[in-house]
Amino acid sequence: MSLTFEDRRMKILNHLEMEGKVQVLHLSELLSVSTETVRRDLDRLEKEGKLRKVYGGAVKMRMELVEPPFLRRTQMMKKEKVAIGKAAASIVQDGETIMLDNSTTTLEMLPYLKDHHNVTLITHSVPILNLAMETFGGRIIFLGGEVNLELKAATGSLTDQMLDQFKVNKAFISVGGISLADGITDFHLAEAVISRKMMQRAEEAILVADHSKFGMSTFARVAKLDEISMLITDSGCPKEWMDTIEALGIEVLIGE
Template structure:
């Protein structure tokens, strides 16, 4: 019995959620229909606002083509980020040194580490530094360099060189998007480069990503999914993603 449009729709959108993009010829093989049928399906889904057609297939529709300013991002998915931050903080052991990248999810970690005098925090993020100066009782290292007013963080060759001077226990990094096709991505090339360097300087890398990041590919590649030790997300993350991460050897924890 041939599949109805609604059946094909579920499969197409499911593939799009996992991969971030789909190819018409692959979908035709998967669903055992003609590429013309798939093209008509993609046309219909584009009109519904579910995707954007490109040559040979379609990509996931992005709500934001550029990353919102830091303060705006801090208000987005606030409850989810707070839960993820609390879970991340619970993984920091006594006496550890941790790296926090310039993310709004990593900012939440400090709230739950504020009384940990045994922990050392290192960051290149000005918002995280400011919050740490106000509330954190442990040791603070600022990884300086050229200050970028747009990112509100130190970036560039000097930041990279300073990171080379240290080896830490854990790096907590954020991202712009996660997809099977492109792995972990960020909106900015310089931020992606710093996240990669932090991964190199840490014994363990923990990725923080709320459910809105899954299935998205943004501008700059950070790393393959398999290169992180663990991923922390919220309860809105589809179970298919959790299963996929486990199959890749990445431990995935869900914050409640």
């Protein structure tokens, strides 16, 4: 029995949610329909604003083609980021050294780290440095280098060289997008390079990401999904994604 458009629509969008992109030939085999039918379905879904057609298939629509400014991002998904920050801070143990990359999600860890006096915090993020100097009771190490005024963080070869000097317990890494096809990605190459190096210099690489990042692919690749040790997300994360992540042997922690 052939599938109705609504059935095909659901399967196409579910596949798009997990992969971030779909291909006409693969969908034709998956749905047991002709490539012409798939193309018509993609046309309809594009008109609905559900996807954007590209050569040979389609990609997920992005709400933002470029990353919003840091100050604006502090107010986006605020409740979810606070829950994630609290959960992330809860796994930091006394005596550990941790790295925080430059994001509004890792920034939300700081209020819950204020009593960790025997923890060393390493970051290249100027907003995290500023807040840590006001609230954090442990040791702070700032990764120097040229400060990128747009990103509000130190980046470049000097920052990269400083990272080589450290081996830490945990690195908390944020993302621009997460997809099965492209792994963990960021909007900015300079940020992706630093995040990737932080993962390499840590015993545990911990990904902190709210549910809006899943199924998205952004400009610069940070790492493959199976290179992380743990995912910390919010309760809005789709169950399909949690099951997929856990199937890779990665622990999932939900911030409440």
